[in-house]
Amino acid sequence: MVSATTIDGVKLKPIHDLVDARGTLQHMVRADDPEFFSGFGEIYFSSSNPGIVKGWHRQSMQTNLLSCIQGRLRLVLFDDREGSATRGAVQVVEFGDGHRTLVRVPPGVVYGWKNDTQQTALLANCTDRPHDPASAEKIDLASGRIPYVW
């Protein structure tokens, strides 16, 4: 499920799990996908306990490819980029089990995610640059700087 608003540069693609008696197979991204793949920096996984919000994150240089690979999460994106056609927009994507979705988050877009369920959820982030603390920003959830109430 996605909100009506689409932030400029944010892209979504459904992922179809292949399920059989042994388990599942789910793809995330391939290097020969020109629309989503812009280089490989690193891949890491972040789990969220029930009720937890993680965020707000912003990287000035890095593109993030996100998929909720286990459980379900509510991903919230906020566009505060100067000069962006969609500046001020908030976009919400619910993804994970049952609606697996690859989400491309371009540089400069603020993002956070909440686990609204009773099960631990697991987010995969495939970035196009290795994490660089100098160009990464953490905006306190309690700061009120982002116009979204969790």
Add this chain to the structure above:
Amino acid sequence: MVSATTIDGVKLKPIHDLVDARGTLQHMVRADDPEFFSGFGEIYFSSSNPGIVKGWHRQSMQTNLLSCIQGRLRLVLFDDREGSATRGAVQVVEFGDGHRTLVRVPPGVVYGWKNDTQQTALLANCTDRPHDPASAEKIDLASGRIPYVW
């Protein structure tokens, strides 16, 4: 836990989960790791139900980077490469929760994995080439061609 045998070209690296009240953070691989990273082809996830064996797989060109990112799995590797210094060797790696490990499986090495637990386990594979069916081989578990009894 690993067997005493190490197949030529197989590499292992411990991954240390960062745990806090919100959940965990686990890395897998970065592009600036010269020992493990040899290019990005694709990233996908394969889950195994309790008791399930998946395999045997072999790709002639592709290097696989494997991490059990949820639950625990028994990974078995078999070296049938002509000219290999460790031809005939079987290597067993148990990895996942509690002993997160990145495993590099070089081209030509046969591999399979079993979920010995009562919980579903999730394997991540970060390959250095997009999957190419022409250079990928599936060896039937029941064929008896691989000298390992699950």
